[in-house]
Structure formats: structure tokens, C-alpha cells
Amino acid sequence: MNVVYILWLRQLKRTFRSKSRVIGSLGQPLLFLFALGFGFGPIYAKANAGANYMDVIAPGVMAMGILFTAVFSGIEIIWDRQFGFLKETLVAPTSRMNIMIGRTLGGATIASIQGIIIFCFTFIAGFRPTSYMMLPVALLIVFLIAVLFTALGTAIASVLSDFQGFQLVMNFLVMPLFFLSGALFPLQNLPTVLAIIVRIDPLSYGVDGLRGALIPPAHLGLPLDLTVLGAITLLLLIIGSYLFSRIEA
Amino acid sequence: MSAIIEVENLTKKFKDFTAVNGITFSVEQSDIFAFLGPNGAGKTTTIKMLTTLLKPTSGTIKINGFDPMIDKDAVRKSFGIVFQDPSLDDELTAWENMEFHGVLYHVPKELRRKRIDELLEIVELNDRRNNLVKQFSGGMKRRLEIARGLLHHPKVLFLDEPTIGLDPQTRNHLWQYVIDLNKEEGITVFLTTHYMEEAEKVARKIAIIDHGNIVAQGSAEVLREQTKSDSLENAFLALTGKAIRDEDASGIDAMRQRHRMWTKR
Numbered sequence: 353m354n355v356v357y358i359l360w361l362r363q364l365k366r367t368f369r370s371k372s373r374v375i376g377s378l379g380q381p382l383l384f385l386f387a388l389g390f391g392f393g394p395i396y397a398k399a400n401a402g403a404n405y406m407d408v409i410a411p412g413v414m415a416m417g418i419l420f421t422a423v424f425s426g427i428e429i430i431w432d433r434q435f436g437f438l439k440e441t442l443v444a445p446t447s448r449m450n451i452m453i454g455r456t457l458g459g460a461t462i463a464s465i466q467g468i469i470i471f472c473f474t475f476i477a478g479f480r481p482t483s484y485m486m487l488p489v490a491l492l493i494v495f496l497i498a499v500l501f502t503a504l505g506t507a508i509a510s511v512l513s514d515f516q517g518f519q520l521v522m523n524f525l526v527m528p529l530f531f532l533s534g535a536l537f538p539l540q541n542l543p544t545v546l547a548i549i550v551r552i553d554p555l556s557y558g559v560d561g562l563r564g565a566l567i568p569p570a571h572l573g574l575p576l577d578l579t580v581l582g583a584i585t586l587l588l589l590i591i592g593s594y595l596f597s598r599i600e601a
Numbered sequence: 602m603s604a605i606i607e608v609e610n611l612t613k614k615f616k617d618f619t620a621v622n623g624i625t626f627s628v629e630q631s632d633i634f635a636f637l638g639p640n641g642a643g644k645t646t647t648i649k650m651l652t653t654l655l656k657p658t659s660g661t662i663k664i665n666g667f668d669p670m671i672d673k674d675a676v677r678k679s680f681g682i683v684f685q686d687p688s689l690d691d692e693l694t695a696w697e698n699m700e701f702h703g704v705l706y707h708v709p710k711e712l713r714r715k716r717i718d719e720l721l722e723i724v725e726l727n728d729r730r731n732n733l734v735k736q737f738s739g740g741m742k743r744r745l746e747i748a749r750g751l752l753h754h755p756k757v758l759f760l761d762e763p764t765i766g767l768d769p770q771t772r773n774h775l776w777q778y779v780i781d782l783n784k785e786e787g788i789t790v791f792l793t794t795h796y797m798e799e800a801e802k803v804a805r806k807i808a809i810i811d812h813g814n815i816v817a818q819g820s821a822e823v824l825r826e827q828t829k830s831d832s833l834e835n836a837f838l839a840l841t842g843k844a845i846r847d848e849d850a851s852g853i854d855a856m857r858q859r860h861r862m863w864t865k866r
Contacts, residue, residue, distance in 0.1 A: 358704040366692045369733075436688035443652050444705035445677035600655050 355446050356454040363425065363458025374466075377424070381417040381470050385409060388536065389477050410471075410479035411562035412535030415555055418467040418497045423526050425459030426505015429596075430512055438599075448597040452506060456589065459502035460495065467494040481566040489574070490565035496581040497558035503588035510595035529555050539571040554584045604663075605630045605757060605789050606651065611660035613646050613813075620646040622813035623660065628806070630756075631787040633780075635794065635804035639841050643813040644793045645685060648761050651791075652682055665756050678706065681750030682759040685793075687742055691735035695726055695745050698734060699752060706753035713752070720748040724778075740771035747778070751788075758782075760792040764799065772796075776803050797834035807833070811841045 367373060389409050396405035432438040441451050468491075481487070508521055532546075533555035542550065550556045551572075561577035564570025570577060606628040613621040621643040628634040638644050649655040651662060653669040653676055662669050665679035689698050696717065703713035721727040724744040734742065743763060750758055760779070764772040776799060783790055794800055800807060801821045808818040817824055817840050821833045828839040 354704050354707075358701055362690065362693065362697075362701060365697070366690075369692055435691065436684060436686040437690050439654065439684055440688045440690075440702070441705065442654060443677055443680075443682060444702075445674035445707070446705050600649075 355450045356457065359441075359451060359454025360458040360461065363455060363462060367425075367462050377421055377466065378417070378469065378473075380420070381413040382473055384416065384536070385413040385470070385473065385477055406474070406477060406479045407563075407567045408538050409536060410474040410477065411566055412533075412559055414467050414470045414474070414494070414562060415497060415533065415535050415559045416530055417470040418463045418494060418558075419501050419526065419530055419555055421466045422459060422463035422498045422501035423505040423508075423521075425462055426456070426502045426507070426592075427509045427512075427518065427521070428459070429455070429506060429509035430515055430518070433509075434514065442599065448599075449593055452589075452593045452596045456499060456502045456506060456592070459505070460498035463498035463502060464491075464495050467498065482568060486565040486568070490562055493558060493561040493565060493577070493581065496561075496578070496585055497555070500554060500558075500581060500585040500588055503585065503592040507588060507592040507595050510592070510599055529553055532556075533559050535559050554580065557581050557584075603630055604628060605665055606634075606791065607661075607663040608647075608651070609661045611647070611650065611662060612658045613643075613650060613655065614658045619813050621650070621657075621810075624810065624813070624815045626808050626815060626818060628757075628789060628791060631783065631789055632806055633783055633790040633792070633804045635792050635800040635807045636810065637793065637797070637800055637807060637837060638810035642810045642841075644810060645761060647810070648682075648759055648791075648793070652680060652759060653677060678753065679755060680757040680759055681753065681755035683743070683746045683750050683761065683763045685761040685765070687746070689734045689742055689746060689749075692733065694731050694733055695721065695737070696730040698745065699749055702749045703752050708753055716752055720751060724748040740767050740775075743767060743771070743775065747775070751782070755788070757789045757791060760790065760794075762793050762795065764794060764796060772799065779803065797832070797837055801833040809837060809840050816840050 389406055393405045396408070397403060429438065432441075442448075481490075508525075512518070512521075532549050532553045534550050535555070539547075539550060539556070539560060557572065557577040557580040560570045560572045561574060561581065564574040564577060568574075604627040608627065609625050610623045611621055611625070612619065612623050624643075624647070636644055636647065646655065650657045651664060651669065653673050656670065664676045667675040667679065669676045690701070693701065699717040699721065700713070703717065708716065718727070721730050724747060726741060726745055726748070729737070729741070734745065737745065747760075747763070758779075764775060767775070779790055779792075780803060782788055792800075792804065805820060806818070807821055807824060809816050809824070817827060819827070821836075824833060824836045824840075825831065828836040830836040830839055
């Protein structure tokens with residue numbers, strides 16, 4: 353338990369000591385929020401009988417911020433490997449499972465905080481949840497998305513030996529996960545092919561779940577969103593632990 | 602005296618390349634043992650196998666009576682290690698690095714705090730304890746790593762080229778510290794280095810490895826006599842040849858790189 357805690361604490365200390373990183377990782381989601389939010393707002397309202405595009409994009413950019421921060425904290429293992437610190441943890445008389453759990457919870461906590469900060473910014477942009485009673489559910493979804501993608505990052509980092517593969521992961525995994533999740537568009541009335549792809553992307557269930565909790569109803573349905581997120585999170589944690597346990601320094 | 606490290610027929614193959622080829626040696630308790638060899642000879646691979654980081658292809662290892670493949674945690678508790686490359690967290694303070702290590706090794710809180718204070722004092726870093734490690738010089742980092750490696754009171758201390766890149770003052774200081782530690786605490790030291798005079802001065806027993814085979818072992822004196830050389834350096838050159846191993850080593854690196862690429866590790 354102590355081991356999990358100290359690994360969690362380490363992630364938090366590292367992150368909050370480099371303020372530039374915290375602020376830097378807020379930049380992109382906020383740019384999307386304000387540029388697209390206000391840019392597409394008028395057209396969207398005209399095409400949808402006065403509907404508010406902010407309602408679409410606010411949960412979307414929250415999910416985006418969480419996704420990027422989470423994958424990146426998982427991938428940080430590559431840093432630790434390059435700077436040698438990973439070896440220090442690997443020769444310790446501690447189960448790899450504990451190390452993996454501590455790291456993942458640490459990364460997920462940071463990503464969740466990121467999501468909450470972006471949520472605050474959506475207020476400035478004019479977004480208002482329908483009901484504040486559902487905020488705890490939204491928080492649960494925020495945390496699930498965070499754990500899911502930190503575990504994904506850990507799994508990926510466990511099989512990469514250096515940063516050369518990182519660009520590949522960003523362009524062919526993280527970006528598609530984001531763009532195809534419905535973070536920037538509503539899930540109603542999509543062309544069949546896109547509708548199918550969206551349903552394969554785990555982030556879609558996160559975005560949809562956030563919409564379901566903040567501005568119901570959810571398109572796919574909150575129970576389905578929570579089930580899928582929970583199941584994939586569990587699966588990725590298992591895969592991640594397995595791959596992490598196989599690392600040889 | 603009894604052996605605290607026993608290695609028999611230890612072999613490690615990476616695909617078709619044999620990094621360590623059936624080596625056998627043992628280290629007595631409270632001894633200082635130097636493991637020497639040119640670049641790419643198999644030193645670091647051997648240390649990785651001894652410290653549970655790599656699975657041997659075949660052969661047996663006993664550290665403090667435990668097998669690194671079976672009783673991993675018992676072995677891990679038995680040794681402390683200073684790696685060839687730095688392995689501190691630069692974004693944490695000296696104290697936090699120590700604390701992190703203590704928790705990972707399950708040292709109870711009170712004892713941990715007390716030992717951290719003592720060790721930081723010994724390696725003369727107590728006044729810098731709350732500074733981030735990234736502000737430290739190479740020598741300070743090394744000292745901190747040694748202090749960290751000792752925090753859980755290991756039976757064996759592995760030092761993999763600990764003096765690389767350090768100035769002569771720091772090197773002297775560091776070895777003196779290791780010798781004292783060995784004398785006072787009876788801790789067994791397993792070291793590798795490229796500085797032959799250091800090995801000659803510090804180690805009581807030496808093994809020389811080349812191309813994955815142990816080509817000679819014994820005290821510095823024995824090795825000098827065996828090769829009719831006047832220094833350990835000349836004995837080393839007589840045993841391993843004068844050809845520069847850079848090419849050899851990079852060939853091995855390339856092979857390891859390829860191996861890693863295909864196995865994605």
C-alpha cells in the first residue's frame with residue numbers, strides 16, 4: 353500500500369513541480385474549446401434550431417485534455433527508462449503489479465485534475481451543465497477515462513524502448529482516438545461507416561458519458577458508457593500489468 | 602568463510618549472439634571482488650542477471666543463498682546497486698530519492714528516517730538534502746546513489762563502473778568510502794571498473810572476462826605472476842589483447858538494437 357502511495361506521490365510531485373507542463377498541456381484543449389466553440393457556434397445554432405455547440409464541444413475538450421495527459425503520463429515510463437530511474441524500481445523487492453498500479457493511479461489523478469481544470473474553463477466559455485446533481489457521475493467518468501488511457505500509455509511504453517515510436521503512437525493512435533470519438537461533433541445522424549468507427553473508439557463512450565452526466569441525454573446511454581469504460585479499463589490494466597511485468601532492463 | 606555469490610555455468614544468449622558463455626565464479630562473504638573486462642565483454646549482462654534484471658539462458662546463480670529466478674524478492678533485499686548510468690529521479694530532492702527507495706524496500710518509517718539522516722551525513726549531502734537532484738554534480742549524484750544503495754542494509758553492494766566520469770579527488774574519496782564500509786560493516790562489494798589501478802588498490806579478488814568467458818581469476822598478485830606483468834593493467838592487456846573493442850562493442854550494440862527492434866523491447 354505504501355509502495356502504491358509513494359509512486360502516486362512521485363507522479364504528482366514531478367508534474368506539479370514543472371508548471372510549464374501543466375500550463376502547456378492545457379493549451380491545446382483550450383484552443384479547441386474557444387476557437388472551435390465560438391467559431392462553429394453560430395453555424396451550428398442555425399442548422400440545429402438554436403442548439404448550442406458549446407454543449408457538444410465542452411465535454412469533448414474535457415475528454416481530450418484527459419486523453420492526452422493520461423497517455424502521456426503512461427508513456428513517461430520511456431523517460432524513466434532512458435534516465436535510468438526505471439531500473440531502480442525494477443530491482444526493488446516489490447511486485448511489478450504495485451508499481452504499475454501506483455504509477456497508473458498517479459497519472460490518472462493528474463489527468464483527472466486536468467479534466468476538472470478544463471471543466472472550469474468551459475464555464476468561462478459559457479457552458480452550463482443541466483443539473484449539478486450529476487457532477488459526481490461526471491467525475492467518475494472523468495476518472496475512468498483517465499485510468500483507461502494511462503493504462504494504455506503504460507502498456508505502449510512497456511513495449512517501446514525509446515522515443516522514436518512515440519510520434520507514431522501520437523499520430524496513429526492518440527489523434528484518431530480523439531478525432532473519431534465524437535469529441536467535436538454530436539453522435540446523432542452520422543454516416544454509417546463513421547457511426548461504426550465511433551463505436552469502436554473507447555473515448556466515444558467517455559465523451560458520451562460526460563454528455564450524459566452534464567447535459568443529458570447521452571446518445572449511447574449512460575449505463576452502456578459506464579459498462580464499456582469500466583470493462584476496457586479493466587482489460588487495459590491487465591494487459592498493461594502483464595506487459596510491464598515483462599520488461600527486462 | 603562462505604560464498605555469498607555463487608555462479609555456475611551461467612550463460613546468456615541474445616538470439617545467435619552469446620554475451621556470457623558458461624562462466625563460473627564465487628565471491629566470499631565480506632570480500633571485495635572486481636569483475637573486469639573490455640567493453641562488450643559481458644560484465645553488465647552478468648550484473649543484470651545477478652540482480653534479477655535479466656533471465657539467464659542457462660546456469661545457476663545463488664545470491665545470499667537465494668536463486669534470483671525463484672526467490673526474486675529475497676535476492677533483491679540482499680543487494681544494493683549503483684548502476685553504470687545514473688538512476689536517480691532528477692525531479693525529486695536528495696531526501697525524496699532516499700525516502701522513495703526506503704519505501705520500495707519496506708524499511709519501517711522510523712528506522713528509514715533515521716538511516717536516511719545518517720547516510721546523507723556520511724556521504725556529505727546533508728546540507729543539500731532538500732535540493733533537487735538535477736542541480737547536483739556527477740560526484741554528488743554518485744554519492745547519493747551509494748547512500749541510497751545502502752539504505753536497506755544490503756549484504757552485497759554492486760558497483761557497476763561507479764567512478765566513470767568523476768575527477769580523481771572524488772574517485773579516491775569514493776573508493777576510500779567503499780573500503781571503510783567493507784571493513785566496518787563487512788559488506789561484500791562486487792565492482793566493475795575500467796581503471797585498473799583502482800581495481801588493484803581496492804579489490805582482493807579479481808576475475809577477468811572477455812568475449813563472455815572468464816579468462817583468469819585470482820588476486821591482483823596472482824594475475825600479475827600468471828602473466829609475468831608488472832601491473833594489473835599489463836596483466837589485463839596480456840590476457841585480453843591490445844585490439845580496441847569499440848568496433849566489437851558497437852557490433853554487439855547493433856545486434857542488441859536489432860534484437861530489441863524485432864522483439865519490441
